[in-house]
Amino acid sequence: MSRIDLVDLNKSYGIFEVISGLNLSIEDGSFTVFVGPSGCGKSTLLRMIAGLEPITGGDVRIDGNRVNDASPIERGVAMVFQNYALYPHMTVEQNIGFSLRMAKFGKTEIAERVSEAAKTLQITDLLKRKPAQLSGGQRQRVAIGRAIVRDPQAFLFDEPLSNLDAELRVSMRVEIAKLHNKLGATMIYVTHDQTEAMTLADKIVVMRHGAIEQAGSPAVLYNDPANMFVAGFIGSPRMNFLRASASANGVVLAAGPVLPMPVSDQSDLRVGIRPEHFIVQGESSRFDMHVDVVEYLGGTRYLYGTAPSGEELIVEARDLGSVRAGDSVPVGFQPDQALVFSGTGDRIRTERQ
Amino acid sequence: MIGRAPRWAIAIMGLIALVWIIPLFGIVVLSVRPVGETMLGWWRLDSFTLTLSAWQRVWDRYPLADAFWTTAFLAGVSTFLTMLLTPAAAYAFHFLKFRFRRLLLIVIINAFVLPQQVVIIPLFRLWRDMGLMDNFAAVVVPYVGLSFAWSIFLVKNFLEDFPKDLIEAARIDGCGPVATFRHVVLPNMLSPVYAVGILQFLWTWNALLLPMLYLRTHVPLPVVLARVAGTYDLNWDLRAVAALITTAVPLIVFIVFQRQFAAGSQATSGGKE
Numbered sequence: 163m164s165r166i167d168l169v170d171l172n173k174s175y176g177i178f179e180v181i182s183g184l185n186l187s188i189e190d191g192s193f194t195v196f197v198g199p200s201g202c203g204k205s206t207l208l209r210m211i212a213g214l215e216p217i218t219g220g221d222v223r224i225d226g227n228r229v230n231d232a233s234p235i236e237r238g239v240a241m242v243f244q245n246y247a248l249y250p251h252m253t254v255e256q257n258i259g260f261s262l263r264m265a266k267f268g269k270t271e272i273a274e275r276v277s278e279a280a281k282t283l284q285i286t287d288l289l290k291r292k293p294a295q296l297s298g299g300q301r302q303r304v305a306i307g308r309a310i311v312r313d314p315q316a317f318l319f320d321e322p323l324s325n326l327d328a329e330l331r332v333s334m335r336v337e338i339a340k341l342h343n344k345l346g347a348t349m350i351y352v353t354h355d356q357t358e359a360m361t362l363a364d365k366i367v368v369m370r371h372g373a374i375e376q377a378g379s380p381a382v383l384y385n386d387p388a389n390m391f392v393a394g395f396i397g398s399p400r401m402n403f404l405r406a407s408a409s410a411n412g413v414v415l416a417a418g419p420v421l422p423m424p425v426s427d428q429s430d431l432r433v434g435i436r437p438e439h440f441i442v443q444g445e446s447s448r449f450d451m452h453v454d455v456v457e458y459l460g461g462t463r464y465l466y467g468t469a470p471s472g473e474e475l476i477v478e479a480r481d482l483g484s485v486r487a488g489d490s491v492p493v494g495f496q497p498d499q500a501l502v503f504s505g506t507g508d509r510i511r512t513e514r515q
Numbered sequence: 516m517i518g519r520a521p522r523w524a525i526a527i528m529g530l531i532a533l534v535w536i537i538p539l540f541g542i543v544v545l546s547v548r549p550v551g552e553t554m555l556g557w558w559r560l561d562s563f564t565l566t567l568s569a570w571q572r573v574w575d576r577y578p579l580a581d582a583f584w585t586t587a588f589l590a591g592v593s594t595f596l597t598m599l600l601t602p603a604a605a606y607a608f609h610f611l612k613f614r615f616r617r618l619l620l621i622v623i624i625n626a627f628v629l630p631q632q633v634v635i636i637p638l639f640r641l642w643r644d645m646g647l648m649d650n651f652a653a654v655v656v657p658y659v660g661l662s663f664a665w666s667i668f669l670v671k672n673f674l675e676d677f678p679k680d681l682i683e684a685a686r687i688d689g690c691g692p693v694a695t696f697r698h699v700v701l702p703n704m705l706s707p708v709y710a711v712g713i714l715q716f717l718w719t720w721n722a723l724l725l726p727m728l729y730l731r732t733h734v735p736l737p738v739v740l741a742r743v744a745g746t747y748d749l750n751w752d753l754r755a756v757a758a759l760i761t762t763a764v765p766l767i768v769f770i771v772f773q774r775q776f777a778a779g780s781q782a783t784s785g786g787k788e
Binding site: 212213214234235239241244246247248249251260261264308 | 678684688694699703
């Protein structure tokens with residue numbers, strides 16, 4: 163259990179800077195998720211915290227102690243890898259107990275702690291098997307077992323679920339959340355899947371090009387994104403961004419509607435509206451949408467189509483009669499659920515927001 | 516049935532195998548018939564006598580038992596040292612960072628292009644100056660040293676596919692470089708190490724040139740074979756016996772360990788490849 167601080171952290175490979183001047187505090191016992199597109203530096207950042215990647219500049223502090231030059235074991239961190247990284251020649255039992263063996267624990271203590279970890283993860287009956295005889299989900303459990311057996315200061319997960327199939331991914335996600343509740347340990351989790359980030363995190367750190375775009379709770383990131391990138395990255399399906407310009411009456415969408423928002427004169431604006439914030443055929447309908455595809459998901463359905471301005475649009479239609487591809491339906495939204503961004507992607511806040 | 520070879524394929528394979536085995540069979544026949552009978556070919560059946568006199572004469576005239584043990588010792592020690600040092604060197608070159616790593620590797624691998632004959636004279640002078648002539652070290656050192664060129668290359672290539680995750684997991688679990696090698700890398704690279712061992716054993720067992728030049732008192736079998744063949748007698752029967760004795764061990768080693776030649780990388784980190 164410990165607090166982790168990243169202070170002015172830099173990482174470069176030669177002249178190529180991967181992470182520059184990054185500051186972040188990770189509270190004791192929190193579940194922090196680093197999320198971002200491929201190559202944004204989130205895995206590098208995790209590996210720097212783990213001690214697998216040398217730090218070019220700045221500090222990593224665990225409980226206030228600078229650990230830049232400490233080995234992973236001295237930092238007291240445990241890591242779960244994307245490919246599980248189980249030792250193929252060892253049984254599950256030996257895999258889980260390996261770090262204890264390296265730390266010169268007694269045989270009985272190792273056996274005790276391994277069996278306790280196995281019990282927590284419900285893999286007691288697999289202890290004598292080799293990794294090759296396990297399914298993907300079982301291997302992932304063993305990998306987690308290898309981490310928890312050490313009772314580490316912090317758990318680091320590097321895209322641990324990306325090799326699992328969709329169904330197993332959901333159930334393992336729940337297991338990891340349970341594990342966090344049970345152990346109360348500091349956990350840092352890297353993923354590119356925003357759903358995993360939203361469901362697991364106390365705090366999401368959205369990264370791009372080696373810098374933090376925004377860090378905050380899932381609700382803050384969803385409701386109050388700092389810029390277009392975060393707004394587009396959080397939420398599924400993706401937020402719609404419609405072209406607009408400022409006028410004396412407010413923000414005029416190219417698609418037609420006018421938002422009564424006082425925005426200083428800027429011709430190139432974007433208005434972001436989440437698919438789930440559209441109201442189909444409601445009173446506040448603002449423009450007609452031409453539907454190209456209807457995606458039926460049981461509880462809900464998504465309409466894919468175009469606005470009058472020709473821009474592509476995704477709209478969630480929860481309870482709606484029959485809409486078919488080729489139809490035109492009126493869609494609208496509450497002005498206060500629309501977010502305004504400048505042409506460069508920065509958020510333009512109005513008084514109410 | 517799927518996967519069953521057609522009869523004609525088996526027949527052709529059998530024929531090729533037969534052609535391959537005929538010379539070996541011929542040597543066996545040569546070794547158990549008097550020279551006089553086999554002058555015009557070992558397959559001639561004008562008169563046919565079975566005798567073990569060639570085996571006895573070779574045994575009496577040449578130090579075969581001594582040569583056998585010398586060969587076993589030289590090949591055994593060289594193979595052991597190569598199998599011990601090669602994986603450690605390959606691991607260091609592949610996973611560790613140190614000064615002149617690249618240069619050193621290039622120098623070692625480049626010994627590959629150096630024919631053995633090139634080093635004979637310089638080595639001869641070196642051993643003479645060091646007083647190592649007729650010492651087993653004079654043969655074992657170049658055996659092992661020259662083997663690094665191909666053996667490190669072979670094992671390092673195998674390590675290209677070795678999952679880096681495992682190395683990092685070992686670091687997370689508290690292993691230093693040596694413990695990582697011992698507990699994680701070595702147990703998962705046994706097949707290329709065995710392959711290196713088998714090749715090294717076969718080559719050192721059959722080596723003729725270096726021991727012929729640097730050893731006097733105790734010489735290995737190929738040198739004895741060369742001496743048998745080097746006389747001007749009509750001693751095809753003796754040569755056959757010496758050849759059989761020399762070949763027997765490599766043949767057995769090959770048959771026992773042939774599966775190791777085909778073995779590939781079995782180490783994975785557990786992901787779905």
